[in-house]
Amino acid sequence: MYSTSQFDGNAAFSGGGFMPSQATQATDSSSFSRNRDAQSLLPLTVKQINDAFQSSDDKTNLIIDGVDVNNVTLVGRVCNKAGRITDVTFVLDDGTGRIECNKWLQEAVDSNEVDGILDGMYVRLHGHLKGFQGKRSLNVFSFRPVTDFNEIASHFIDCVYVHLYNSKIRLQAGVPNQQHVTNSTPITPTKGYQAYAVPPNQFSGQPNNSQFTSQPKNAPKSVEDMVLDILHLPKNRSRDEGVPRDLIAQHLGIPMDKLMSLSSLTSLLKLSKILKFIDSFRFCRLAIKNLIEEGNIYEAIADHYKSIING
Amino acid sequence: MDTSNPAVFVNAELLHFYVGRRVRAVMQVIRSDGGAVIGKSTDEKQLVVKGSPPSVPFTNFVEVIGIVDNEKCIRAETWTNFGDAIDMFSYNKLCQLANGEFKHLFL
Numbered sequence: 001m002y003s004t005s006q007f008d009g010n011a012a013f014s015g016g017g018f019m020p021s022q023a024t025q026a027t028d029s030s031s032f033s034r035n036r037d038a039q040s041l042l043p044l045t046v047k048q049i050n051d052a053f054q055s056s057d058d059k060t061n062l063i064i065d066g067v068d069v070n071n072v073t074l075v076g077r078v079c080n081k082a083g084r085i086t087d088v089t090f091v092l093d094d095g096t097g098r099i100e101c102n103k104w105l106q107e108a109v110d111s112n113e114v115d116g117i118l119d120g121m122y123v124r125l126h127g128h129l130k131g132f133q134g135k136r137s138l139n140v141f142s143f144r145p146v147t148d149f150n151e152i153a154s155h156f157i158d159c160v161y162v163h164l165y166n167s168k169i170r171l172q173a174g175v176p177n178q179q180h181v182t183n184s185t186p187i188t189p190t191k192g193y194q195a196y197a198v199p200p201n202q203f204s205g206q207p208n209n210s211q212f213t214s215q216p217k218n219a220p221k222s223v224e225d226m227v228l229d230i231l232h233l234p235k236n237r238s239r240d241e242g243v244p245r246d247l248i249a250q251h252l253g254i255p256m257d258k259l260m261s262l263s264s265l266t267s268l269l270k271l272s273k274i275l276k277f278i279d280s281f282r283f284c285r286l287a288i289k290n291l292i293e294e295g296n297i298y299e300a301i302a303d304h305y306k307s308i309i310n311g
Numbered sequence: 312m313d314t315s316n317p318a319v320f321v322n323a324e325l326l327h328f329y330v331g332r333r334v335r336a337v338m339q340v341i342r343s344d345g346g347a348v349i350g351k352s353t354d355e356k357q358l359v360v361k362g363s364p365p366s367v368p369f370t371n372f373v374e375v376i377g378i379v380d381n382e383k384c385i386r387a388e389t390w391t392n393f394g395d396a397i398d399m400f401s402y403n404k405l406c407q408l409a410n411g412e413f414k415h416l417f418l
Contacts, residue, residue, distance in 0.1 A: 045416050050314045095335055096417045097314030122391065136312050149374070149393040153402045156320070160413045
């Protein structure tokens with residue numbers, strides 16, 4: 001099976017064709033994963049390819065997010081298609097940029113496939129990036145028209161996912177005491193990056209600079225809980241006058257995306273209509289208001305609050 | 312390779328960032344109105360698209376690539392029928408990703 005004996009493309013194809021040459025150099029202990037990486041098919045945008053090409057001095061080997069780029073898949077519109085007997089050239093415009101493509105026609109079936117593709121059509125390409133006379137072009141193995149147009153959004157979301165995976169998760173894998181333990185599981189060749197679900201908080205992106213980042217994130221905390229946590233901090237417990245509201249808001253430092261994910265957001269918004277203030281602390285104030293109404297906290301002096309627990 | 316003239320993924324609320332630049336947007340066609348097509352954007356706002364429509368009839372969902380006239384209007388260069396069922400929610404999320412955290416992959 002594939003997973004037990006690594007498929008040696010070099011032996012099978014005598015090093016010819018599109019099989020990556022890196023396979024022969026991978027003799028160290030990481031050959032297993034190197035081999036897999038070398039054979040991987042990367043969904044990319046033209047912008048990513050162009051950026052990598054511009055920033056790299058090595059014009060023969062392209063690396064994107066730490067991964068050798070060999071075989072790629074792109075989705076875009078075909079422009080300037082020019083067919084000849086032996087090959088067809090065209091420009092693929094994926095909306096982020098344009099790249100010259102070339103496909104050799106070896107058999108009748110290739111020609112038939114190519115004839116069905118016209119300028120302006122959306123296609124899914126699989127190909128191999130190569131440099132020729134200082135120009136990057138794509139040697140296309142297959143291209144076929146997009147029939148379900150969800151494939152376009154799907155492809156670009158795939159690009160984002162693989163970029164995240166390769167630039168963040170793959171690098172973290174193997175580092176002990178990972179926060180996201182599931183991601184450091186060794187990857188078997190039968191599963192690719194596709195098999196790894198990224199926890200939703202991976203996508204929230206902006207590092208949360210509040211003090212709550214270290215807490216388990218499996219159950220999102222409500223703003224109310226966060227306010228209580230602040231009031232329960234030892235240094236805040238000792239304040240006889242309570243904790244000033246501004247300080248609570250400052251402690252919270254809740255990023256917008258966190259707020260947007262609150263299930264109570266709609267009810268908060270309804271409440272906000274009857275409240276006179278509209279300022280950046282309104283969620284904090286609402287949370288405080290809710291907590292007072294529920295009897296969890298009370299106002300010690302004007303705009304200073306204490307929890308009933310340490311009251 | 313040339314990345315000098317991209318077409319940015321946009322929804323209606325992102326249009327005002329790209330006045331005079333090339334964008335692409337998917338919309339649900341509502342009606343044609345004397346030289347302009349009125350549609351619903353992926354973020355469920357009204358979108359006006361000018362420019363000569365293609366000779367083939369529209370499907371329910373259409374992608375337009377063109378230059379942004381103003382925050383509500385695109386001058387279309389290219390129309391592509393996207394069929395009768397498109398996941399507008401995912402497409403809208405993609406617009407947000409492509410203009411936010413992952414802008415560097417697109418622009």
